[in-house]
Amino acid sequence: MPESPTGLSPELDQLCIDAIRVLSMDAVQRANCGHPGTPMALAPLGYLLWTRHLRHNPADPAWADRDRFVLSVGHASMLIYSLLHLTGYDLSMEEIVNFRQWGSLTPGHPELRHTPGVETTTGPLGQGVANSVGMALAERWLAARFNRPGHDVVDHYTYAFCSDGDLMEGISHEVAAMAGHQKLSKLIWVFDDNRITIEGGTDLSTATDQGDRFLGYQWHVQHVNDGTDLVALDQALIAARAATDRPSLIVMKTRIGEGSPNRAGHHSTHGAPLGEEEIAATKANLAYPSLEPFHVDPDGLAAWRTTADRGGELQADWSTRFQAYRAEHPELAEEFGRMMAGELATGWDAEVPGYENIDKADATRSWSGKVLQAVAAGVPNLIGGSADLGSSNKTDIDDGGDLSANNPEGRVIHFGVREHGMAGVMNGMALHGGIRPFGGTFLIFSDYMRPSIRLAALMGLPVTYVFTHDSIGLGEDGPTHQPIEQLMSLRSMPDLLDLRPADAAETAVAWRIAMERTEGPTWLSLTRQSVPPLDRTVFASAEEARRGAYVLAEASNSPPHVVLIASGSEVGLALEAKEALEAEGTATRVVSMPSWWLFTQQDPAYQDLVLPPQVPARVAVEAGSTFGWARWVGDAGAAVGIDHFGASAPAETLYERFGLTSEDVVATARASLEKMARAGA
Ligand SMILES: Cc1ncc(C[n+]2csc(CCOP(=O)(O)OP(=O)(O)O)c2C)c(N)n1
Numbered sequence: 081m082p083e084s085p086t087g088l089s090p091e092l093d094q095l096c097i098d099a100i101r102v103l104s105m106d107a108v109q110r111a112n113c114g115h116p117g118t119p120m121a122l123a124p125l126g127y128l129l130w131t132r133h134l135r136h137n138p139a140d141p142a143w144a145d146r147d148r149f150v151l152s153v154g155h156a157s158m159l160i161y162s163l164l165h166l167t168g169y170d171l172s173m174e175e176i177v178n179f180r181q182w183g184s185l186t187p188g189h190p191e192l193r194h195t196p197g198v199e200t201t202t203g204p205l206g207q208g209v210a211n212s213v214g215m216a217l218a219e220r221w222l223a224a225r226f227n228r229p230g231h232d233v234v235d236h237y238t239y240a241f242c243s244d245g246d247l248m249e250g251i252s253h254e255v256a257a258m259a260g261h262q263k264l265s266k267l268i269w270v271f272d273d274n275r276i277t278i279e280g281g282t283d284l285s286t287a288t289d290q291g292d293r294f295l296g297y298q299w300h301v302q303h304v305n306d307g308t309d310l311v312a313l314d315q316a317l318i319a320a321r322a323a324t325d326r327p328s329l330i331v332m333k334t335r336i337g338e339g340s341p342n343r344a345g346h347h348s349t350h351g352a353p354l355g356e357e358e359i360a361a362t363k364a365n366l367a368y369p370s371l372e373p374f375h376v377d378p379d380g381l382a383a384w385r386t387t388a389d390r391g392g393e394l395q396a397d398w399s400t401r402f403q404a405y406r407a408e409h410p411e412l413a414e415e416f417g418r419m420m421a422g423e424l425a426t427g428w429d430a431e432v433p434g435y436e437n438i439d440k441a442d443a444t445r446s447w448s449g450k451v452l453q454a455v456a457a458g459v460p461n462l463i464g465g466s467a468d469l470g471s472s473n474k475t476d477i478d479d480g481g482d483l484s485a486n487n488p489e490g491r492v493i494h495f496g497v498r499e500h501g502m503a504g505v506m507n508g509m510a511l512h513g514g515i516r517p518f519g520g521t522f523l524i525f526s527d528y529m530r531p532s533i534r535l536a537a538l539m540g541l542p543v544t545y546v547f548t549h550d551s552i553g554l555g556e557d558g559p560t561h562q563p564i565e566q567l568m569s570l571r572s573m574p575d576l577l578d579l580r581p582a583d584a585a586e587t588a589v590a591w592r593i594a595m596e597r598t599e600g601p602t603w604l605s606l607t608r609q610s611v612p613p614l615d616r617t618v619f620a621s622a623e624e625a626r627r628g629a630y631v632l633a634e635a636s637n638s639p640p641h642v643v644l645i646a647s648g649s650e651v652g653l654a655l656e657a658k659e660a661l662e663a664e665g666t667a668t669r670v671v672s673m674p675s676w677w678l679f680t681q682q683d684p685a686y687q688d689l690v691l692p693p694q695v696p697a698r699v700a701v702e703a704g705s706t707f708g709w710a711r712w713v714g715d716a717g718a719a720v721g722i723d724h725f726g727a728s729a730p731a732e733t734l735y736e737r738f739g740l741t742s743e744d745v746v747a748t749a750r751a752s753l754e755k756m757a758r759a760g761a
């Protein structure tokens with residue numbers, strides 16, 4: 081028998097591996113819910129990777145050059161919690177015991193910023209592998225930008241564990257194809273080929289040969305026929321790193337619930353406690369030294385904890401090397417630190433225009449494209465692109481260069497027609513740190529990205545979405561391409577910052593807001609069609625957009641008789657309606673509301689200043705679903721919008737046919753005033 085790759089005795093290896101199985105079984109049993117089977121099966125790989133291959137330091141989970149680890153198979157959370165505890169991260173046994181309980185650091189699925197050492201929130205299958213591609217892309221970009229001869233200060237791998245479910249999800253196809261095309265050689269996935277999903281054997285639902293599939297993506301593919309074979313796993317990991325021209329997949333055969341004498345290999349171990357009896361039988365089967373719940377043998381723990389020493393040495397070595405780098409390249413070292421900290425350089429926005437005095441009508445997507453160039457000049461780590469709509473979304477960074485294996489420092493990413501993958505990869509880049517990712521598509525296709533957008537919001541990742549063609553105003557492409565409910569539906573997502581600018585000046589402020597936001601994602605909603613210029617020497621400054629909503633044009637009387645609230649392309653309509661209403665003696669205020677999220681953050685006093693409670697006649701105007709406007713227009717108010725699908729015709733025709741004209745706004749305002757008058761009489 082070949083020697084163990086750990087250098088330890090087979091007995092000690094076994095004790096270490098079984099500690100994971102015991103903690104996983106016992107924690108799930110105590111919580112009376114959870115997923116024991118997969119952590120038990122992945123225990124040997126987890127042990128080997130985390131103690132011998134992964135370059136990480138349990139004492140400093142934020143070490144910039146650590147290898148990244150993604151547990152894409154998030155339901156196997158007890159695997160990562162066991163690994164974190166056993167290798168010496170700041171995760172106590174008490175937290176393990178309180179698995180899945182209120183306030184514990186061990187929630188049902190791993191959550192970013194909740195548990196030290198967890199690199200990304202996983203659980204929705206497929207998202208983690210997508211993140212891992214973004215992480216590897218970020219690593220390569222930063223390495224290209226910062227490494228210098230003799231100074232490899234950015235040099236690490238990204239590992240992901242994935243399951244049948246991960247690889248069935250569509251997003252895995254998108255991102256694996258991207259990774260293959262980008263030749264991300266420092267990306268290594270291990271596929272837990274247990275041939276089991278919740279409902280039973282995978283033969284119920286798939287006939288895919290995953291190895292063949294990944295060969296098609298131009299990946300390096302290996303097979304390990306026994307997921308308990310440490311020697312084979314060790315060799316596979318070494319060979320995966322040696323494949324320097326492509327990402328690597330290790331297809332590893334396992335038995336779910338490994339160690340359980342009666343249940344191993346059965347889908348029933350996926351998502352339910354094994355039961356006291358079977359746990360006892362498993363511990364006996366493994367010849368584990370104690371039946372005591374949560375018992376970790378001291379010798380085993382001591383072996384595990386050498387990882388912390390190894391990690392400390394690895395990081396200390398890197399720090400020494402980084403000091404030498406700093407001595408030779410002080411400016412680069414400074415910039416690296418700033419980018420990794422997520423900070424912008426002083427004066428980053430020097431070239432961003434104010435657009436306060438514009439007299440030309442143009443689409444907000446076009447203004448955005450111009451602003452992007454100025455932002456890109458001041459934020460060198462702003463990288464991104466579009467899901468194949470760059471020329472429509474205006475998301476190309478001029479002279480940014482295409483990001484590819486041959487040009488790893490390029491700033492324009494051709495994500496391909498892969499919206500979901502784009503959003504998942506953007507999350508990964510943001511998670512890695514050092515990159516400010518952005519990505520564009522038509523607003524309608526935000527629906528294809530939604531699961532990843534939701535995770536960006538949940539994780540608080542500073543990513544920017546550029547959504548153009550944001551209403552029926554896109555015209556002839558018709559109802560399949562015309563967003564209706566997308567504006568409101570995205571606004572209903574917690575922590576997602578919406579921005580639907582009305583003109584050039586608000587578009588410039590919108591980009592500033594997006595760049596300054598460090599604690600969550602931002603989306604820009606931009607028009608395909610031209611919008612009229614707003615002369616900011618006459619109207620309020622667009623800087624007011626920072627408060628979400630503001631008085632753009634004041635009424636002729638205080639208080640106004642009616643308040644019109646509009647966003648984006650409909651602000652122009654509201655201004656036209658104001659003129660007509662004022663002409664007939666109705667004092668009309670126009671409020672521009674580019675951001676619900678920002679307005680909701682304001683104190684009530686400011687909200688009342690903009691939307692005075694004593695003025696109940698309010699009309700909202702927006703080319704989208706009216707669902708939700710009642711929040712701002714109140715009982716006496718009304719919303720002019722569209723609550724049905726669009727149609728294929730020129731934009732002006734659609735606005736007329738669907739009742740989105742200044743005349744409609746005027747009529748709705750009159751009706752609102754009459755309703756009030758009747759109620760008051
Ligand atoms: C997007 C998504 N859909 C559904 C689920 C619910 N779910 C959790 S695990 C799982 C499948 C389990 O099979 P597999 O991925 O092979 O994991 P294993 O049981 O082998 O660990 C499903 C459908 C999920 N977590 N995410």
Ligand SMILES: [Mg+2]
Pocket residue numbers: 243244245272273274275276277
């Ligand atoms: Mg499976």
